[in-house]
Amino acid sequence: MSIVLLFIIGAAAGLIATRMMRIEANLITTIAIGVLGALIGGLVLRFLLTVTGWMAGFVGAVLGAMLLIWLWRQYGAK
Numbered sequence: 001m002s003i004v005l006l007f008i009i010g011a012a013a014g015l016i017a018t019r020m021m022r023i024e025a026n027l028i029t030t031i032a033i034g035v036l037g038a039l040i041g042g043l044v045l046r047f048l049l050t051v052t053g054w055m056a057g058f059v060g061a062v063l064g065a066m067l068l069i070w071l072w073r074q075y076g077a078k
Contacts, residue, residue: 009061010035017065023073037065 014034018025025033041064042057 006035006038007031009058010038013037013041013058013061013065016062017069020062021066021069021073023069033065033068034061037061037063037068040064040068 011031011034014025014030014032014037017033017037018030038057038061041060041062044060044064
């Protein structure tokens with residue numbers, strides 16, 4: 001996946017994940033959450049389910065971003 005595509009998918013996934021988890025974050029944080037979520041979720045989803053394609057990566061990115069937000073709420077934002 002190219003770097004530009006990673007940022008575009010990460011930004012979209014971060015936006016969706018922050019809205020679904022009901023947190024307010026600035027643009028840089030939203031993109032960072034999405035990109036890290038894309039890396040985490042995409043790798044885990046592809047490894048566990050052996051699903052390929054951009055849609056699996058996008059779903060994995062949203063799930064990974066949501067996991068990252070949950071972990072941040074539980075252990076980092078106190």
